Amino acid sequence: MAEPLTYGGLLAAAERDVFAAMLAPRPSPAPADWLARQVAGARLVLATAGRHLNFLVDRFPPSPARDLADAIGQAVDPLAAAFPPDTADRAWRQGRDLLAGAHDLLAAHIDSMGNVRGPDGRLLADPDNARVAAARVADLVMTITVWSRPLAGGVAPVRLVDPPEAHPRDVLAWLARLAGPALAARADAGGVRGSPLDEVGPLLGDRAADPLEQAVQRARLVLFRMARARPGPGSEHLAACAQLGALIAGRLGERAGDASPGGLGEEARAAALAWSELAARLRPLVSLASSGAAGRAALAGVAIELRLARAERADGRPEPANVPTAEVRAARLLPDLAETGAQVFTALTRSGGGVYAIDGAPVPAKETAMIAHLYERAGQASRAALAAAAGLTPARRRALAAAFPTPTATASLPPRPAITRPTLPAHPPTAPHRPGPRR
Amino acid sequence: MDAGTARAELGRAARTLEVPARGDGPAATAAREALFALDLAVGELADVGVRPTPLIEGPDGAVATTLDHAGELLRGLATAAADQEADRRAAYARAALHVIEARAALDG
Numbered sequence: 001m002a003e004p005l006t007y008g009g010l011l012a013a014a015e016r017d018v019f020a021a022m023l024a025p026r027p028s029p030a031p032a033d034w035l036a037r038q039v040a041g042a043r044l045v046l047a048t049a050g051r052h053l054n055f056l057v058d059r060f061p062p063s064p065a066r067d068l069a070d071a072i073g074q075a076v077d078p079l080a081a082a083f084p085p086d087t088a089d090r091a092w093r094q095g096r097d098l099l100a101g102a103h104d105l106l107a108a109h110i111d112s113m114g115n116v117r118g119p120d121g122r123l124l125a126d127p128d129n130a131r132v133a134a135a136r137v138a139d140l141v142m143t144i145t146v147w148s149r150p151l152a153g154g155v156a157p158v159r160l161v162d163p164p165e166a167h168p169r170d171v172l173a174w175l176a177r178l179a180g181p182a183l184a185a186r187a188d189a190g191g192v193r194g195s196p197l198d199e200v201g202p203l204l205g206d207r208a209a210d211p212l213e214q215a216v217q218r219a220r221l222v223l224f225r226m227a228r229a230r231p232g233p234g235s236e237h238l239a240a241c242a243q244l245g246a247l248i249a250g251r252l253g254e255r256a257g258d259a260s261p262g263g264l265g266e267e268a269r270a271a272a273l274a275w276s277e278l279a280a281r282l283r284p285l286v287s288l289a290s291s292g293a294a295g296r297a298a299l300a301g302v303a304i305e306l307r308l309a310r311a312e313r314a315d316g317r318p319e320p321a322n323v324p325t326a327e328v329r330a331a332r333l334l335p336d337l338a339e340t341g342a343q344v345f346t347a348l349t350r351s352g353g354g355v356y357a358i359d360g361a362p363v364p365a366k367e368t369a370m371i372a373h374l375y376e377r378a379g380q381a382s383r384a385a386l387a388a389a390a391g392l393t394p395a396r397r398r399a400l401a402a403a404f405p406t407p408t409a410t411a412s413l414p415p416r417p418a419i420t421r422p423t424l425p426a427h428p429p430t431a432p433h434r435p436g437p438r439r
Numbered sequence: 440m441d442a443g444t445a446r447a448e449l450g451r452a453a454r455t456l457e458v459p460a461r462g463d464g465p466a467a468t469a470a471r472e473a474l475f476a477l478d479l480a481v482g483e484l485a486d487v488g489v490r491p492t493p494l495i496e497g498p499d500g501a502v503a504t505t506l507d508h509a510g511e512l513l514r515g516l517a518t519a520a521a522d523q524e525a526d527r528r529a530a531y532a533r534a535a536l537h538v539i540e541a542r543a544a545l546d547g
Contacts, residue, residue, distance in 0.1 A: 240475065240478035240479050243475040246471050246474070247471045250467065250468055250471050251468070253463075277461075279457075279478070280453075283450065283481075292482070295482075296479050296482050296483070299479070307472075
């Protein structure tokens with residue numbers, strides 16, 4: 001089974017390639033043309049890092065990450081013509097491409113106005129997530145500055161006056177000055193590593209993922225879109241969603257077996273019961289809205305793939321050891337079922353289409369409140385089951401907590417530390433250093 | 440059978456299955472699967488029910504056949520629920536999923 005395509009995975013691959021570029025054998029003494037190729041590579045990666053930092057934090061108040069993005073822009077923009085991308089070594093270019101891929105993967109989740117386009121888009125609206133993700137990018141920038149310092153050979157220019165004429169050694173010294181803003185942006189996350197954004201995959205799903213994973217991704221997107229459609233789906237859709245919740249949670253409980261208090265088995269069975277109760281309350285309702293074939297196809301897809309995965313296991317096909325079980329992977333849909341279900345139900349009760357009892361009588365307010373309460377209970381029980389499930393990464397647990405904040409979950413990130421932020425001066429008060437002719 | 444009658448039959452079948460679906464073990468699993476299939480079939484009926492198309496006698500054939508299957512399904516489910524035959528319920532659940540897939544394919 002291929003490793004899932006995620007933002008965090010692409011970023012890790014980018015880091016590996018950039019490290020490989022920095023660890024490439026160095027001629028001694030380093031000739032100017034070799035140094036120029038390194039500058040071209042570092043500039044490529046830094047420019048992409050700056051663009052990505054801007055994307056992560058430009059919706060939020062000024063921050064060290066935004067300062068770093070500005071500083072990178074000031075540092076690398078004048079270098080583009082003198083150190084063109086095609087002169088960079090391959091590892092640098094690969095690192096840049098992967099970093100750009102990670103950027104594009106995240107950027108697809110919101111539109112140009114910042115509106116979310118998929119179920120994970122809201123993670124980008126959380127400043128804590130942005131801060132932690134930006135700190136990881138800042139870490140990469142920091143590493144490049146550490147690498148560039150010895151190559152600069154002690155030269156410390158404070159300003160590049162004429163990049164085409166500047167010796168690459170001076171440029172490397174110039175880039176090394178990004179260390180201050182990078183350090184501040186990295187420290188701004190308070191030492192928290194791993195953001196819920198790390199788990200985000202492509203908006204339209206990963207076509208290389210296994211069929212169950214693809215079915216879950218497709219269902220998440222379809223549910224997200226249906227919850228926002230006007231007119232939206234009707235009560236029949238909600239009943240099917242709730243029953244799928246019961247089915248998945250029940251399978252999760254069966255697989256876990258363990259019924260010890262607080263264990264996965266107990267939590268999953270509690271979730272299955274909550275979903276069953278909800279489905280039973282929704283089933284007698286009717287509404288004037290359409291139930292939606294797209295939703296049914298997506299829900300059925302998850303059920304079918306889950307069943308096939310179980311059948312393959314029963315036939316003796318071993319499960320991959322490096323990923324959670326099929327039941328846990330399917331259970332990742334449960335929070336989406338709870339959230340989008342509650343949204344659709346609220347919209348139905350407030351709209352003209354409404355929901356009615358099967359005989360056409362209006363649904364009593366008490367029953368409406370009970371269903372809303374059951375959605376909350378099913379969501380809480382599902383999250384508890386997922387938290388108890390083995391194989392969930394800490395970042396995924398934080399993602400779930402972020403999606404459905406609770407007092408304990410929101411307290412997990414430490415407060416922003418007070419940091420004196422060094423900045424890269426565009427026009428320093430000291431006399432500018434004018435580099436000499438190319439050495 | 441019109442959409443309203445089919446829907447009412449599905450509702451009766453569901454009520455029979457809801458109690459075993461809250462339990463544990465293979466029978467509960469089968470009941471949950473059957474209920475899910477049944478809920479999908481209700482969705483099918485609701486979609487077609489808003490159009491004045493006879494379920495069985497539709498000129499397009501394919502849609503009518505799909506819903507005919509859904510009608511067969513609910514009768515089978517109800518029978519299986521009464522007999523407490525978990526395997527049979529699961530078989531009907533599988534059939535229902537095929538129905539839904541066929542309908543989705545039909546709708547492009």
